[in-house]
Amino acid sequence: MGKKEAEIIIIGAAIIDILVRPADEAVFRTGSYPAEDIRMSTGADALNEATVLARLGKTVLLDTVIGSDHAGQYLLEHCNREGILLSPDCLRDGMTTGVNVVLVQPDGRRSFLTNERGSLRQLCPNDIHLPFPVSAKIVCFASIFVFPQIRAKDLRHIFACAKHQGKIVCADMTKCKNHETAEDMAEAFSYVDYLLPNEEEALLLTGKSTVTEAAKALLRTGVKNVIIKCGAKGCLVTNHCEAYLLPAEAGVTCIDTTGAGDSFAAGFLFALSEGRTLRECAQYANECGAKAVGVIGASDWIPQPH
Numbered sequence: 239m240g241k242k243e244a245e246i247i248i249i250g251a252a253i254i255d256i257l258v259r260p261a262d263e264a265v266f267r268t269g270s271y272p273a274e275d276i277r278m279s280t281g282a283d284a285l286n287e288a289t290v291l292a293r294l295g296k297t298v299l300l301d302t303v304i305g306s307d308h309a310g311q312y313l314l315e316h317c318n319r320e321g322i323l324l325s326p327d328c329l330r331d332g333m334t335t336g337v338n339v340v341l342v343q344p345d346g347r348r349s350f351l352t353n354e355r356g357s358l359r360q361l362c363p364n365d366i367h368l369p370f371p372v373s374a375k376i377v378c379f380a381s382i383f384v385f386p387q388i389r390a391k392d393l394r395h396i397f398a399c400a401k402h403q404g405k406i407v408c409a410d411m412t413k414c415k416n417h418e419t420a421e422d423m424a425e426a427f428s429y430v431d432y433l434l435p436n437e438e439e440a441l442l443l444t445g446k447s448t449v450t451e452a453a454k455a456l457l458r459t460g461v462k463n464v465i466i467k468c469g470a471k472g473c474l475v476t477n478h479c480e481a482y483l484l485p486a487e488a489g490v491t492c493i494d495t496t497g498a499g500d501s502f503a504a505g506f507l508f509a510l511s512e513g514r515t516l517r518e519c520a521q522y523a524n525e526c527g528a529k530a531v532g533v534i535g536a537s538d539w540i541p542q543p544h
Contacts (some may be wrong), residue, residue, distance in 0.1 A: 243371065252300065260342060338358070434506065478524070497530055
């Protein structure tokens with residue numbers, strides 16, 4: 239059997255999460271606290287998206303960097319099991335693979351302890367392999383603003399290359415960290431077909447007070463479609479022809495929001511790759527996000543195929 243060809247390319251971070259639930263500040267007074275669940279899982283936006291997509295049956299190429307240490311070996315083994323393709327040079331000597339401690343509160347909200355010297359934020363422009371494989375129809379940059387060395391001008395180059403190759407360009411983001419504005423990102427965003435921020439991220443980047451205003455501001459940068467994740471309210475879908483709020487799935491019990499946005503994005507990408515309409519893509523994304531918050535961990539809601 240020949241080597242699988244990538245259908246979707248995901249660019250971003252791959253780390254390990256140590257999830258603790260429920261987390262309580264009492265541990266700092268007592269010295270010990272009996273958490274109901276402590277587990278190790280793969281994590282970070284790009285790896286979460288790649289894992290969900292692989293379990294949904296897609297062949298994914300993950301463009302990332304990890305350390306050549308025990309944690310990195312764990313991630314390599316995970317990707318091999320899941321059928322996620324990796325670039326041959328993703329393993330880096332002298333780099334420490336990122337490990338996050340995720341403290342999950344009883345209502346599912348999270349706080350993070352991160353290793354600032356780990357691989358989480360180490361991706362550089364030269365680590366992204368251009369041109370992209372011909373076989374891939376979709377390129378998704380999993381989180382804008384995660385990597386200090388990848389700035390707006392670098393994103394513009396990456397996205398422009400993808401569009402020149404005829405790819406569908408998607409992007410997610412975290413909260414902007416250096417007071418970036420939507421205008422600062424306009425040249426890069428002008429190449430993006432689908433932008434998938436959450437409500438807090440969209441408001442912070444645009445300086446607007448409502449998601450509707452934020453969506454309009456993002457459209458003015460040149461993005462073709464803006465899909466804003468609004469948690470329990472669902473998602474706001476906007477482009478220059480239509481705008482609507484798609485309600486969240488009903489009857490969902492939130493246990494852990496870790497990776498919910500990544501599962502939403504992966505669901506959207508999966509549906510997009512299947513040729514579904516924008517509304518159908520957003521609906522399926524809502525379904526995946528809802529399933530993700532019902533379990534602990536980023537991708538455990540969807541079992542690995544046997």
